[in-house]
Amino acid sequence: MKRQPVDIPSCSNCENNNSIFCCLPDGELDKLSINKDNNFFKKGQVIFYEGNHPHGMYCIYKGKVKISKLGDEGKEQIVRFAGEGELLGYRSSLSNESYKATATAMEDCYICHIPKDKFSNVLDNNSNFSLEIIKLLSSDLKKSEQSLINISQKPVRERIAETLLNLKKRFGYEEDSKTLSMILTRREIGDIAGTTTETTIRTLSDFVKEGSVNLDGKKIQILDFNKLVRTANIF
């Protein structure tokens, strides 16, 4: 597979305006653009590793990324996903710490890198932007605490159902309005839900038997959304 050449616009012309930068005036955005560079990552490639040191932060221009941590026995736990317009690695960079997780490209990605000092400078001079970062962190923390309580207290069956629903909410369907557009291995689904590959497979095949889901290789179709909500036991 060859790298597809892509023209990367300046931050102020970036079409990913769902991003956290939208609260910044154009002048400030341009400051970020000055030293940014754009990198191509092929599907499966690692953007940064847990334990290594950051020199700035990444912003996804195109593609999807998984953020994961490694447990003691080498088992992976997927912490979250990041999509277009989202930031990666800014926490470690701002706190001057090593990366606390590994970021891996889930598909071919174009990802901009912004040097730490530029980012810090903009942060210092725009309290609105600081507040956005604080809100972002709060939101991530909320989700992490919710995952904690889910994994701690809910049975695997409910967690896997909820994982499918979250994938739907986060990345939506393909054109057929039922196939999850995020393609994951069974192991990765288990790594989100906090269970083994085998249990994931068995549970998914239960869902098929029950008619809430259809499987076509790695493609997962949600046939009965409400049933899956009931299975997930969400209120």
Added chain:
Amino acid sequence: MKRQPVDIPSCSNCENNNSIFCCLPDGELDKLSINKDNNFFKKGQVIFYEGNHPHGMYCIYKGKVKISKLGDEGKEQIVRFAGEGELLGYRSSLSNESYKATATAMEDCYICHIPKDKFSNVLDNNSNFSLEIIKLLSSDLKKSEQSLINISQKPVRERIAETLLNLKKRFGYEEDSKTLSMILTRREIGDIAGTTTETTIRTLSDFVKEGSVNLDGKKIQILDFNKLVRTANIF
């Protein structure tokens, strides 16, 4: 039990200088003090409930507080503890959201309340302070993600051992240099480690048999710290 009258100093004279406010110049600290008020909470009383709405943030002047969330079946998960000089409820307040957890006094507490607008104002005008808040959130998020992976991947025995070690690190020993100064019920220890009361009791009594711990009612003495570290399987 009667409320003990206590003189609460202005924030700039507060002896809890381990707090996040230390990066602020005195003038700014005084702004926070203007509208703050101090409240007494008896052991066991709730400072705020998950789901309710914040009007500002709390700063602990004296005492210890537990932060917990309720799972679907009503089982509690203790998310973290907060001690003197630490902030509570600032996330929800800054994000204009309801509280995502419940805060309960673990002992008699004096806790200051600072109105939202004062806090926001100081945040807007002190980028150092914003950065401190960002670092604080990053640190909480890091811990939450670590707990997630622990609960997901480690056996109960290791988690309970690690819980004891964390209680030691966080709150230290009494004068005898071996009794944990944080007193918890067996249920609460389980609510941290993500397990049941019965399993907690059985595991603690295993530790006693193995000589790493001694139990005296709710008081827990750590007899062999290194053994406990090995049990916790921490590197």
Added chain:
DNA sequence: CGCTTAATTGAACATACTCAAAATTTGTGG
């Protein structure tokens, strides 16, 4: 195609939970 990786299935097993009952501790009012 051939090779590597992923998915699937089965059976045995272990960890930790549930439920029930008894013993102990703690808190409170008199």
Added chain:
DNA sequence: CCACAAATTTTGAGTATGTTCAATTAAGCG
């Protein structure tokens, strides 16, 4: 300070959920 009620701790037995390990089949990729 005591007595009683309430809460907590403890123990036991049975059990379910989910893991582990091994073997087979299918899919993806160069």
